[in-house]
Amino acid sequence: MNEIDAVVYSMGPSEFLGVNEPDKWCVDAVGGRDKPFMRIHTGGATGLSAAQAGFHHVAAGLFDAVLVVGADKVRECKDSQQVLNTIWDPLYERQFGLTTITMAAFQAVRHMHLYGTKEEQMALVAVRSWGNALNNPVAHLKGHITVDDVMMSPYYCWPVKKYDMCPSSAGGAAIVIVSGKKAMKLSTRPAWIRGCGEVANTVFLGDQMGGRAQMDFADSDVLAMAATAAYRQAGIRNPVKEIQVAELYAPFTVCELSMVEALGFCRKGESGRLNEEGFFNMNGEIAVNPSGGTLCANAIAITALARVCDGALQVMGKAPPKMQVKNVRNAVCTGEGGSFQFHAVMVLSADYY
Amino acid sequence: MSHRVAILGVGMTKIEGAKKDQKLDDMVFEASSKALADASVTREGIDSVVISGCDELDGRCISSMLLAMPAGAYLKDEIKVTDEGCYGVILAAMRLMTGLFDLSLVISWCKTSEAPVSDVMRMRWDPFYHRGFGMNHITSTALMAGVYKSQYGIPMDIPARVVVKNRKNGARNPNAHLQRPIKLSEVRSSPVVSWPLRALDCAPESDGACALVLASARKARELKRDPVWLAGFGWATDSYYLGGRDLSKLRSLGIAAGMAYGMARIKNPLKEIDIAEISDFSSYHELMVYEGLGFCRPGRAQDLIKEGLTDMEGVLPVNPSGGLLSSNPFTASGLFRVCEAYLQVKGNAENHQVQGVKRALAHGSSGFCAQGNAVFILSR
Numbered sequence: 001m002n003e004i005d006a007v008v009y010s011m012g013p014s015e016f017l018g019v020n021e022p023d024k025w026c027v028d029a030v031g032g033r034d035k036p037f038m039r040i041h042t043g044g045a046t047g048l049s050a051a052q053a054g055f056h057h058v059a060a061g062l063f064d065a066v067l068v069v070g071a072d073k074v075r076e077c078k079d080s081q082q083v084l085n086t087i088w089d090p091l092y093e094r095q096f097g098l099t100t101i102t103m104a105a106f107q108a109v110r111h112m113h114l115y116g117t118k119e120e121q122m123a124l125v126a127v128r129s130w131g132n133a134l135n136n137p138v139a140h141l142k143g144h145i146t147v148d149d150v151m152m153s154p155y156y157c158w159p160v161k162k163y164d165m166c167p168s169s170a171g172g173a174a175i176v177i178v179s180g181k182k183a184m185k186l187s188t189r190p191a192w193i194r195g196c197g198e199v200a201n202t203v204f205l206g207d208q209m210g211g212r213a214q215m216d217f218a219d220s221d222v223l224a225m226a227a228t229a230a231y232r233q234a235g236i237r238n239p240v241k242e243i244q245v246a247e248l249y250a251p252f253t254v255c256e257l258s259m260v261e262a263l264g265f266c267r268k269g270e271s272g273r274l275n276e277e278g279f280f281n282m283n284g285e286i287a288v289n290p291s292g293g294t295l296c297a298n299a300i301a302i303t304a305l306a307r308v309c310d311g312a313l314q315v316m317g318k319a320p321p322k323m324q325v326k327n328v329r330n331a332v333c334t335g336e337g338g339s340f341q342f343h344a345v346m347v348l349s350a351d352y353y
Numbered sequence: 354m355s356h357r358v359a360i361l362g363v364g365m366t367k368i369e370g371a372k373k374d375q376k377l378d379d380m381v382f383e384a385s386s387k388a389l390a391d392a393s394v395t396r397e398g399i400d401s402v403v404i405s406g407c408d409e410l411d412g413r414c415i416s417s418m419l420l421a422m423p424a425g426a427y428l429k430d431e432i433k434v435t436d437e438g439c440y441g442v443i444l445a446a447m448r449l450m451t452g453l454f455d456l457s458l459v460i461s462w463c464k465t466s467e468a469p470v471s472d473v474m475r476m477r478w479d480p481f482y483h484r485g486f487g488m489n490h491i492t493s494t495a496l497m498a499g500v501y502k503s504q505y506g507i508p509m510d511i512p513a514r515v516v517v518k519n520r521k522n523g524a525r526n527p528n529a530h531l532q533r534p535i536k537l538s539e540v541r542s543s544p545v546v547s548w549p550l551r552a553l554d555c556a557p558e559s560d561g562a563c564a565l566v567l568a569s570a571r572k573a574r575e576l577k578r579d580p581v582w583l584a585g586f587g588w589a590t591d592s593y594y595l596g597g598r599d600l601s602k603l604r605s606l607g608i609a610a611g612m613a614y615g616m617a618r619i620k621n622p623l624k625e626i627d628i629a630e631i632s633d634f635s636s637y638h639e640l641m642v643y644e645g646l647g648f649c650r651p652g653r654a655q656d657l658i659k660e661g662l663t664d665m666e667g668v669l670p671v672n673p674s675g676g677l678l679s680s681n682p683f684t685a686s687g688l689f690r691v692c693e694a695y696l697q698v699k700g701n702a703e704n705h706q707v708q709g710v711k712r713a714l715a716h717g718s719s720g721f722c723a724q725g726n727a728v729f730i731l732s733r
Contacts, residue, residue, distance in 0.1 A: 011435070013414035020409045020477040023435070024720045027593050034608055037590040037725065038444065041408070041435040043415040049432050053444060060450035061356070087415045091376075196453070200402070200431035203418040225428065233453070338418040342431070 004176070005063035006036040010050035010070030012043055012301040012337075015083045017076055030069045030174075043087065043337025044249060045198070046070070047173065047305025048344040052196045054177045055346075064179045071172030072301035080168050087338060093205060101165065103339055104252035105157040106205065110218035111254055112159065115269030119159050123150035124275055125253035126163045126295055132282065133292025135322035136310075140169040140297035166251040171299035173306045180352070191315040191331075195236070195347035197229030203339055220255075220262035223334065223343035227263050234347040236330065239264040239286075243347075245314045245331040246280075246288045247307040251298060255336070260288060263332060263345075287325045290314065304335025308346060315348045356450040359573035359580035360731065361566045362392025363692040368530045368561035368680040371466035377411065381462050382423035384562035389425070392566035394456060394576070399566075401448050401457040402426035404433040405441035407684040409476070410468040424460045424564070437632075438462075438563070438688030439717030439727050445567050446583055455572040461685040462562035470558055470683065477721065483595070488721070490634070491555060493595075495547035497722045498637035500600040502549050505652035509549075512636035513540035514658050516553050516678055519633065522665060523675020525704040530559040530680035554636040561682035563692050581698045581731050584712070585619070587612025588727035595722060606645030606718070606726035613714075614647075617730035622714070623648045623662075626730075628697050628707050629671045629714040630690040633678055638723065639671070642716060645726070665707065673697065673705045687717020687727065694731045 007030055009023040019025060023039035026032075036057075040050040047070065054068040074080050081099040088094040096102075111117045124147055133142035145163065153162035183190045201215075201222045202208065208217045215221040227239075236242045246263065250256035257271040265286055266274050274280065280288035289295075291310040294303050311331035313319040329351060335344040364387025366372075366380050375383070389396060404424055406416040413419065417433040424431075432448075434440045438461025445457040471489045478484040488496070501507065517537055523529040535553065543552040573580045589608035592598055610622070619625045629646070633639035640654035648669065649657055657663050663671035672678075674693040677686050694713035696702040715729040 013408065015408075015414045018476070019479055020473055021435075021720070024477065024590075024724055025479045025593050027590050027724070032590055033592045034589060034605065036588045036609075036612070038440050038588070039435045040432065041415070042417065042433050053432065053434070053447075056444065056447040056451055059453075060447040062447065062450070083414055086413055087418055089419050090412070198430050198432055199428060200417075200421045200426045202422055202427060222428070226430075229430070338415055341418060341421075 001031040004031065004065050004067045006057050006066045007032040008050050008054045008057065008066060008068045009037065009039040010047045010068060010302055010305050011039050012041055012046040012072065013083060015077065016072065016074045016080060016300065030067065042342045044251065044300060045304055045335035045337035045342045045344045047302050048308060048333060048335025048346060049198060051175060051305060051308045051346060052198060052344060055193050055196060058177050058179050064182050066177045067174060068177060068305065069174035070302045070305060072299040073170040074168040074300055075170055089203065100251065101160055102157045103205065104254060105160045107217055107258060107340065108159050108254040110209065110216060111258060114216065114218050117257060117272045120147055120151065121272035121275060122164055122253040122257065123147045125256050126150050128281060129289055129292050129295040132290050133296035135320060136291045137320060139292040140167050142292060142296055160252060164253040166294045166298035169297045169299040171297065171302060173302040173309050175305065175308055175312065189316050191312040191348040192352055193346060194349040195230035195234030197226035198342065198344035199226040201341045203341055205339055218258060219268060220258045220340065220343060223259055223262040226343045226345040230345040230347045234349060236347065243286055243330045243332050244328045245290060245311060245325050246286055247291060247293065247311045247331065247333045248289055249294050249304045249307055249334050249336045251294045253295065256288065259334065282325065290319065290323050290325055307333040307335065311348045315350050356452065357570040358446045358449050358583040359568045359570060360583060360695050361394065361568050361573065361578055361580055362388050363563065363565050363695050364388030364391055365528060365563040365689065365692055366561050367528055368559045368682055370530060370559060372464065372560040377462065377464050378419055378423040380562040381420045381460060384564040385423065385425045385458060385460055388458065388564035388566050394566060396425045398456050399425060399429060399458050401445060401454040402429050402431040403441045403445040403457060403459045404431065405436060405438045405461040406433065407463065409473045410463060410465065410470065410684060412468065425458055436725065437717040437719035437727065438685040439691050439729065440588065441688060442565065442691055442729060443586055443588055443727060446586060449567060449569045455569045457567045458564060459567060460564040461688040463682040463685045464560045465558040465683050466560050492547045493721045494635050494638060495550045497600045498549050498635055501637055501641055504601040507655055511655045511658050512554055512640065513537050515636040515639045516540045518664055519672050519676045519678040522673050522705055523679025526674045529675045530557055550635055556634050556677040556681035559680050559682045561680065561685060561689065563685060563689050565692060581695050581733065583729065584732040585613040585617030585730040586728065590725040593724060600722055602651065603641050603645035603723050603726060605724065606642065609726045609728045610646050613728040613730050617732065619730065622646060623669055625712060626669060626714045627710040627712050628673055629669060630674060630693045631671060631676065631716040632687050632690060632718040633672065633676045636678065670707050673702065673707050690715040690717060691729055698731050698733060
């Protein structure tokens with residue numbers, strides 16, 4: 001801890017814990033006392049935003065080693081969806097009883113409407129994620145499930161079913177970001193942060209659909225903007241060829257289908273079919289969520305930070321044996337927060353240049 | 354600093370007790386629009402938006418969701434730091450120093466009139482050790498004031514004179530919430546709210562929003578501006594557990610100031626700084642901040658007040674704007690301090706302008722008993 005110069009605390013909505021500003025409470029537990037310390041909070045994207053802020057601490061030339069850390073216990077609240085209803089504006093959209101589940105249903109319906117995506121194709125995302133999670137000792141949910149299991153699970157809001165959704169989890173995560181010079185001394189195979197991007201959309205769902213909308217709710221166009229910035233910094237021109245692993249913050253199965261399109265892994269509307277062909281499997285073109293991803297564990301404050309952890313493990317060749325993808329040069333990690341409103345991207349690479 | 358950061362403009366709403374005619378998004382839009390206009394840049398040119406807000410006081414569990422848009426962040430690279438508003442300046446400055454961004458908007462707000470402030474504060478305590486005491490922001494500030502008072506034997510008139518000074522300054526600031534100057538006798542006779550704090554020793558609760566436009570040195574040169582430079586900044590936190598802290602000292606403020614002074618190459622702050630805008634949650638707190646910032650030795654802040662060194666006419670005027678004792682939009686107060694320091698260096702502070710300001714200090718503070726502190730040095 002003496003070598004850590006500053007701490008960034010990754011903490012999303014405090015209402016799940018029932019302690020306001022819990023970052024202040026946790027200062028001592030994470031060794032932040034007497035150090036520069038700040039909390040980042042961008043909803044679900046928090047962990048990735050915090051990792052970016054940690055990167056900015058070091059890339060600004062102010063610090064040599066920064067700890068990015070956080071923890072969450074979503075299940076300590078009575079009903080996380082009741083809390084999440086309060087992310088919407090009380091004057092316009094809150095009264096509709098919006099929750100993240102009903103919001104995801106909107107996206108699923110749009111994706112089905114525009115691209116003919118089938119419920120079974122979404123179900124297959126859950127099947128693959130649960131299967132991948134079997135190789136991840138720290139995943140919350142895991143198992144051999146089938147498309148039928150997902151299809152038979154109860155509807156929470158059509159077409160979103162129980163297995164299409166992430167769980168409420170408890171967990172902590174941390175990364176250490178150091179300057180290039182220090183990294184060369186400490187590690188023979190670090191993961192280099194090569195590109196970052198984060199873009200905000202409007203909060204209002206009504207402005208993200210229909211004739212006057214600049215983009216459609218089915219598509220994660222804002223993620224595409226953030227990815228474009230990150231890829232440019234990282235020098236990535238052909239994501240399918242150059243990226244081997246994607247760790248995505250996709251809390252619902254439809255999100256993942258929309259996100260892989262936005263990240264340039266395929267054209268819009270193609271993800272359902274490619275998913276069926278095994279394109280995103282462990283041994284496919286790009287392994288998407290070898291960890292099982294958000295569908296298998298969602299401790300909101302650190303879920304996106306866990307994506308960075310899992311991406312870094314892959315790049316460093318340190319992932320658990322069966323979870324490790326072969327020959328990973330580049331991994332892309334994402335975080336998504338609000339009403340699918342904030343999208344953050346980080347590209348990690350085995351190569352310095 | 355390897356890469357310098359410039360401040361091009363600021364925007365502030367009028368600070369009031371209760372902004373009845375404006376919703377939160379209206380306030381934020383007003384502040385961001387004013388900052389862009391003051392900096393003579395358009396929203397299109399902004400490539401980084403840093404927001405700082407307090408969810409619990411807003412009554413939304415992700416406050417930036419609504420306010421990112423009125424802040425100007427639609428389809429922009431945006432991030433939120435959840436602390437005192439001035440932490441936004443720290444993060445925005447670091448982002449500019451990476452060379453990845455050129456022009457940044459920083460914004461914070463607080464609408465205390467619509468929030469159950471005391472309840473929100475009590476809920477900040479952990480449920481196991483502290484919450485049972487029922488302390489809020491005022492009683493915890495009083496606890497700190499009490500320790501400080503007994504440690505150094507501070508006579509009652511000293512903090513009262515701090516109040517008189519700040520309220521006198523605030524009366525000259527048209528943007529301040531409380532604009533009536535008060536007499537020493539009024540402070541003395543105001544009721545004790547939490548010993549040793551009397552009602553007038555405490556900052557009020559106000560509504561307000563403010564924003565700044567920051568630029569990389571490259572961008573400031575390109576735009577041919579005569580900016581105010583962010584010459585240094587520092588921040589640090591203390592322990593959460595009050596029982597393990599020496600409440601007569603602001604330990605983390607000393608660390609934060611050391612970092613900021615190091616960057617700005619300041620050795621003798623009392624001599625080298627021309628004005629300071631500090632977060633004085635109470636009159637006693639202002640005295641403790643003098644000591645944390647190294648203006649004097651521990652316990653000797655009373656001498657500065659006795660000799661009038663921090664009056665408008667003194668060697669180091671503190672809070673020419675009136676400080677928090679005149680206006681306190683709570684979690685945005687520190688960012689307001691940075692805005693006020695900017696106005697002083699720029700020479701745009703009108704009625705409360707101090708003459709010949711070349712270097713100004715701004716200070717923000719957050720958490721119980723000032724757990725976290727941030728210090729900024731602005732210079733010509």
